[in-house]
Amino acid sequence: MSAAFMLEVENVTKVYRLGRIKVPALRGVTLAIRPGEMVAVMGPSGSGKSTLMNILGCLDRPTGGAYRLDGEEVGKKSDRELASIRNRKIGFIFQSYNLLPQLTALENVELPLIYRGLPARERRRRAEEALVRLGLKDRLRHSPRELSGGQQQRVAIARALAARPEVILADEPTGNLDSRAGEEILAVFQELNAEGITLVMVTHDPNVARHSERILRLADGRIVSDERVRPQERISARELLAVLPAAEEGVNEK
Amino acid sequence: MTFLLSMKLAWRSIVANKVRSFLAMLGVIIGVASVIALVSVGQGARLSIQRHLESLGSNVIEVHSQGWEVRFTPELIEDLKTRVAGVKYAMPVIGLGGNLKWRNNFIDTPAQGVTQDFLEIREFKLAGGRNLSEVDVRQRRRVLVVGAAVAKQLFRGVNPVGQEVYFNNQRFTVVGVLAAKMPDQEYGIDRTIYLPYTTAQRLMGGASRIDTINIKAAGAKEASQAALQLRRIFFKMYRRPDAAYVMSRDDMLKQVAEMNRTMTLMLGAIAGISLLVGGIGIMNIMLVSVTERTREIGIRKAVGAQNSQILGQFLIEAAIISGAGGIIGILVGSGASFLIRRFGPPTALSSFSIFVAFGFALLVGAASGVWPAAKAAALQPTDALR
Ligand SMILES: Nc1ncnc2c1ncn2[C@@H]1O[C@H](COP(=O)(O)OP(=O)(O)O)[C@@H](O)[C@H]1O
């Protein structure tokens, strides 16, 4: 809590092994993100954005370098401890939503709380609260298949939110959504960030990136720029939504 | 609480893949059902033999002739009583059967030509009337002592003692009724009629050979010694070891027990093999399931599932498949056993075989789930999500 940086990465490298071939995906990345920051990560395809996010989200381990999350060194932790960190501290949002199709929206949101061992009633209460907050009050018992892409991504955010994480990491969260659905997601992100959650998202859309307060650029596994968005250039999703034409709810957008 | 939820999740994934899950269960179903049905047939056979032997009376030795030239005469039988130590009774037995008619009722019944000693040898008690007598035997009287089931089925409540009946169209008088030994059985030892063996010989004309002797010894020890001595005597008489088949009831019971053990072992082997095959089926399905659900595993891990929780889910799934297969197998096996009894040999369900088959099915299911489950649990989240 008292750490100066929420996410602190020092000279991190990642080399994938494909048989005998070594694919260097990160070639020494150093960055630090303060608690409560909202950061966008940009860069061409294959530059290592997803690799970096996976390491930040404790879904993968770096090949070299050090990573401290909230002041704690992650590299030395066991599988068990990493699972617990993913469960409590991090909410990960994927481009492809990654909901379990055989569960309802509500059960999907309950999933991290199940693994945390919360009692059923508390689980249910928190999951409902998160879904209501994301405007899915009428979709609690729907299967992901019955939801539009935007709605599915909101279920995924509710799942992250219900666990009350300190950090939300989103890898191209609006990549599969039309502009209005994407904008709604960004509005939620800005609200969550305003409440103090640290937020890092990958995008290759400059307009999406301008919703954050800081933009990192990756190229070929290295950070090539790190700049602040000037406050007057920052986009407020709420303001933008007010002027966008309304979309019909429940229609499957692609 | 996590356990209940794992159950629920496992159940849902089973239901979502109904056909596949059923096919996985099929091996277990067939394994458990065949074990239960087969054991029930074996058990039924064993029980009916055992009951028959027990109803023969204790310390009884049966001697059967094995060959046309081996003839037992009344004189020989009388002689055995004095020559063989420890023998209390010895009597000839002539087995026959036929139609017994009283008024307009008739039944088919086995009959035995014996002497008055049969009551003591077979340990029967009279329920009414009198036993066969020496005079009946000497004078070849047409008198009958009937078993309890015969009394019940033929005379329908009327006291049989003193009734005139026709046995194979010959007139007889019923002089005695036996008390039931096995009241719950329609057929068997209580559904037999007894007549003087001399009368039986006359009824059968030329075929009136005495081919069986029943001997009762004073005790168990005397019975086994008497059996040895009898074998020696018949060996001397006929110069071959198999002229007479001498067997004490205890020997027979031992043999039945031995037979039963062999059968149980064989059935156990069948059970083991079929359940093993069932287990391989489950393992196959679980491996497919792990491969197919790699993404699901990745998602679960991404939101914080521990390896042990993933392991648990897959193990429970395997256990549910085998458990459900086991329960269906029990139902199918019991049903098959019932049908066999209906149309074939007697069967007896054994709770032991049900427990063993079910327990083994669960064990095999869990064991075959371990490897796929461990595989699933060991996946790296990023590898699983790719
Ligand atoms: N699991 C993997 N195995 C081998 N190479 C990989 C793997 N994941 C990513 N890569 C390679 O690493 C590089 C960076 O990939 P990635 O982080 O996915 O880039 P981005 O998200 O910026 O498009 C690419 O060259 C990609 O092909």
Ligand SMILES: [Mg+2]
């Ligand atoms: Mg990527």
